[in-house]
Amino acid sequence: MAYSTFCQTPNDARREPMFMGQSVNVARYDQQKYEVFEKLIEKQLSFFWRPEEVDVSKDKIDYNALPEHEKHIFISNLKYQTLLDSIQGRSPNVAFLPLVSLPELETWIETWSFSETIHSRSYTHIIRNIVNNPSIIFDDIVVNEEILKRATDIAKYYDDLIELTQAFNLLGEGTHSIHGQDRVINQREIKKSLYLCMVSVNVLEAIRFYVSFACSFAFAERNVMEGNAKIIRLIARDEALHLNSTQHILKIMAGGKDDPEMGEIASECEQQAYDIFVKAAEQEKDWAEYLFKDGSMIGLNEQILCQYVEYITNERMKAVNLTPHYEERSNPLPWMKNWLESDSVQVAPQEVEVSSYLVGQIDASVDESEFLDFDL
Amino acid sequence: MPLLMNPNFLTLTYKRRYQKAAIISLQGQPTLLYAHQAFNNLLEALEQKKIKVFSECRNGFCGACKTKVNSGEVFYINEPLAHLEPGECLPCCCAPDGDLDLDLPATTYQGITQNCTDLSEE
Numbered sequence: 001m002a003y004s005t006f007c008q009t010p011n012d013a014r015r016e017p018m019f020m021g022q023s024v025n026v027a028r029y030d031q032q033k034y035e036v037f038e039k040l041i042e043k044q045l046s047f048f049w050r051p052e053e054v055d056v057s058k059d060k061i062d063y064n065a066l067p068e069h070e071k072h073i074f075i076s077n078l079k080y081q082t083l084l085d086s087i088q089g090r091s092p093n094v095a096f097l098p099l100v101s102l103p104e105l106e107t108w109i110e111t112w113s114f115s116e117t118i119h120s121r122s123y124t125h126i127i128r129n130i131v132n133n134p135s136i137i138f139d140d141i142v143v144n145e146e147i148l149k150r151a152t153d154i155a156k157y158y159d160d161l162i163e164l165t166q167a168f169n170l171l172g173e174g175t176h177s178i179h180g181q182d183r184v185i186n187q188r189e190i191k192k193s194l195y196l197c198m199v200s201v202n203v204l205e206a207i208r209f210y211v212s213f214a215c216s217f218a219f220a221e222r223n224v225m226e227g228n229a230k231i232i233r234l235i236a237r238d239e240a241l242h243l244n245s246t247q248h249i250l251k252i253m254a255g256g257k258d259d260p261e262m263g264e265i266a267s268e269c270e271q272q273a274y275d276i277f278v279k280a281a282e283q284e285k286d287w288a289e290y291l292f293k294d295g296s297m298i299g300l301n302e303q304i305l306c307q308y309v310e311y312i313t314n315e316r317m318k319a320v321n322l323t324p325h326y327e328e329r330s331n332p333l334p335w336m337k338n339w340l341e342s343d344s345v346q347v348a349p350q351e352v353e354v355s356s357y358l359v360g361q362i363d364a365s366v367d368e369s370e371f372l373d374f375d376l
Numbered sequence: 377m378p379l380l381m382n383p384n385f386l387t388l389t390y391k392r393r394y395q396k397a398a399i400i401s402l403q404g405q406p407t408l409l410y411a412h413q414a415f416n417n418l419l420e421a422l423e424q425k426k427i428k429v430f431s432e433c434r435n436g437f438c439g440a441c442k443t444k445v446n447s448g449e450v451f452y453i454n455e456p457l458a459h460l461e462p463g464e465c466l467p468c469c470c471a472p473d474g475d476l477d478l479d480l481p482a483t484t485y486q487g488i489t490q491n492c493t494d495l496s497e498e
Contacts, residue, residue: 039457043437240438241457247439248459315430319439330428342433 021101056227
């Protein structure tokens with residue numbers, strides 16, 4: 001099954017598995033195997049926002065008044081999030097699209113990646129507003145040890161999957177020498193790599209992002225850097241949706257109904273998936289240590305942030321049917337709830353109080369029975 | 377027909393506000409009385425009784441508040457987006473359809489003494 005941008009063999013996409021079936025030909029959505037992906041697309045589109053809508057000019061004043069160690073916390077988080085979204089803005093497209101075989105899933109992946117590019121643009125918007133020379137910040141991302149440590153683990157799974165897929169498309173099944181190393185290339189290896197990659201993406205969106213979110217919202221709890229928090233809140237809302245989608249995909253994979261081989265791989269790789277979660281959580285705890293190396297901020301310190309990482313890791317592991325790794329505890333950052341609640345997201349400037357700005361949501365259907373008790 | 381398939385489910389939801397109050401139990405322990413006119417959704421009711429439920433978006437798309445139902449039925453006020461296995465519900469966008477037993481540890485329920493009065497008032 002070599003990849004083709006328009007496979008001319010007629011097929012019924014509903015009979016294909018999510019990945020590694022026949023490549024998608026007609027982008028049709030009248031018949032769908034998993035309707036949920038279309039709902040995700042619609043939700044994501046209804047969430048559309050642009051960074052320019054949020055005014056961050058007051059943040060410059062706030063930023064300049066912050067003590068040095070808090071500046072470090074703020075900027076480091078922005079750098080890390082920039083890295084995460086740089087990866088997420090392209091990798092799902094590059095890695096998953098050549099393998100996908102359902103039109104609705106294909107479009108969801110594209111919609112998902114696109115929204116990550118908005119996030120990337122918003123970091124530039126924030127950074128441009130608070131410092132005079134954004135290059136100092138951006139240039140540091142690829143040389144900062146602490147960021148690179150984690151970047152390696154995030155990119156590794158994507159890179160592996162991309163390498164396998166490309167080798168498979170070019171050379172087919174068999175043992176091939178790639179960059180001087182012999183690698184076994186077959187469908188099962190690709191599926192395994194795909195499964196682990198999906199787990200790692202889930203971890204990225206479910207745990208890694210939330211550490212930075214916690215810091216951004218902790219600033220806003222003190223009424224500083226509020227423009228930034230407004231943007232991060234929009235980002236958090238998108239990420240919650242993406243995280244739901246990867247959980248969905250993982251569950252469908254593990255269920256085995258979609259692709260029995262994938263189901264086998266999922267149960268085979270349970271320990272590896274577990275380890276990905278734990279390793280990421282530990283890396284995030286190291287990151288917390290780095291953030292607070294020069295001092296804590298009001299309302300948040302290394303200990304609380306580490307507890308939050310453990311708490312959220314447990315919740316995310318439960319969500320994909322893994323046994324929680326850490327000790328059960330109550331939420332150490334209860335105020336996060338207020339920031340993650342999507343109904344209080346201010347979407348358009350004119351919508352200060354109101355919830356999600358819904359587009360095309362008028363319901364024109366009126367049941368006749370509505371008027372039964374009317375007398376004239 | 378499942379409620380969500382019904383184009384008039386909004387109207388139905390409105391009528392449901394006059395349903396008999398439902399008893400919500402946590403692992404078999406009756407914990408709260410859900411009066412339909414008092415709450416917007418199940419999550420709100422649980423939170424009011426200080427029962428710890430992990431939640432994030434509160435709109436049915438993040439799936440954080442997913443909870444197992446031991447017995448009973450729920451109906452959805454807004455269609456949820458998160459993946460639900462049979463026997464799971466999303467408290468942030470549903471309400472009980474009759475008495476309900478949730479698989480939440482009753483120990484997370486704090487402040488029994490101070491809330492007893494609330495129960496009798498309802």
